[in-house]
Amino acid sequence: xxxxxxxxxxxxxxxxxxxxxxxxxxxxxxxxxxxxxxxxxxxxxxxxxxxxxxxxxxxxxxxxxxxxxxxxxxxxxxxxxxxxxxxxxxxxxxxxxxxxxxxxxxxxxxxxxxxxxxx
Amino acid sequence: xxxxxxxxxxxxxxxxxxxxxxxxxxxxxxxxxxxxxxxxxxxxxxxxxxxxxxxxxxxxxxxxxxxxxxxxxxxxxxxxxxxxxxxxxxxxxxxxxxxxxxxxxxxxxxxxxxxxxxxxxxxxxxxxxxxxxxxxxxxxxxxxxxxxxxxxxxxxxxxxxxxxxxxxxxxxxxxxxxxxxxxxxxxxxxxxxxxxxxxxxxxxxxxxxxxxxxxxxxxxxxxxxxxxxxxxxxxxxxxx
Numbered sequence: 161x162x163x164x165x166x167x168x169x170x171x172x173x174x175x176x177x178x179x180x181x182x183x184x185x186x187x188x189x190x191x192x193x194x195x196x197x198x199x200x201x202x203x204x205x206x207x208x209x210x211x212x213x214x215x216x217x218x219x220x221x222x223x224x225x226x227x228x229x230x231x232x233x234x235x236x237x238x239x240x241x242x243x244x245x246x247x248x249x250x251x252x253x254x255x256x257x258x259x260x261x262x263x264x265x266x267x268x269x270x271x272x273x274x275x276x277x278x279x
Numbered sequence: 280x281x282x283x284x285x286x287x288x289x290x291x292x293x294x295x296x297x298x299x300x301x302x303x304x305x306x307x308x309x310x311x312x313x314x315x316x317x318x319x320x321x322x323x324x325x326x327x328x329x330x331x332x333x334x335x336x337x338x339x340x341x342x343x344x345x346x347x348x349x350x351x352x353x354x355x356x357x358x359x360x361x362x363x364x365x366x367x368x369x370x371x372x373x374x375x376x377x378x379x380x381x382x383x384x385x386x387x388x389x390x391x392x393x394x395x396x397x398x399x400x401x402x403x404x405x406x407x408x409x410x411x412x413x414x415x416x417x418x419x420x421x422x423x424x425x426x427x428x429x430x431x432x433x434x435x436x437x438x439x440x441x442x443x444x445x446x447x448x449x450x451x452x453x454x455x456x457x458x459x460x461x462x463x464x465x466x467x468x469x470x471x472x473x474x475x476x477x478x479x480x481x482x483x484x485x486x487x488x489x490x491x492x493x494x495x496x497x498x499x500x501x502x503x504x505x506x507x508x509x510x511x512x513x514x515x516x517x518x519x
Contacts, residue, residue: 190384221514241304264345
């Protein structure tokens, strides 16, 4: 029992330090990334428009980004201290996005009002 | 010179997982990023800063596109090619995407073989990754040449809003520069792996300690990030 425990502990230490995962997992993610890219390409190919186009494009984008970060960059096996330090700050960029969407709409409004859409 | 303070209890007590572990890792005077070497932590922090840079470029592009009253060129048609008489919208970008994803796949496998200390396979897979990367840059050069020939400039283009040219050259140019540096970085590390610098005690640039193949993973982090940025450029620039 004690032997099994030390073995498990050693295995865990090797696992965390060396990020060893089966090749099959990488091949699976590789295939999934291909399929997701093909799907987002098809969204354009079939000329989908409006909210359907946007939700599909964003879903495929987030799935691809998630797979790359989680598996290829090994984020899924890191401790939360690193995961949160890296993942949370970029999410705050969404606040900036919201500000700029509002600002862009206002600039477009003033351009159309005062320049009649010329420039 | 005082000796570094050691806390033997911290070495033997099992570390908490989950949110309690998050709080414990960030608390008091200790290393925050446990299990992560300085090299890897610093690569992650560099990539975080790069995320903000690319984030600001894409935001600037979004603002320019949303605030212009002039029609935006249709990317699907701008990046279409005639192949064997067949009109294929966005085909060049699709091929570039698949090339870059494949390079990410070979890189992930290189990291795996690196930790198995299979030097030949690691170096070969890294070279293959670099080859895919160089192919991507080559196709981007073709894309730029074609658009410049068609009259796209940073200050204008034949199809509408002038901002299309400036944001296109800025964003894809900056991404292409990252890919190019990545290829150089890959070639340097692949050569070291092939020569066995991480087994011998040979000192040098990025060589680190004997028997440690973590630099392959750190190189991989950079390379996957380049692919990650392309995912966002693909969605926001070419599909929007």
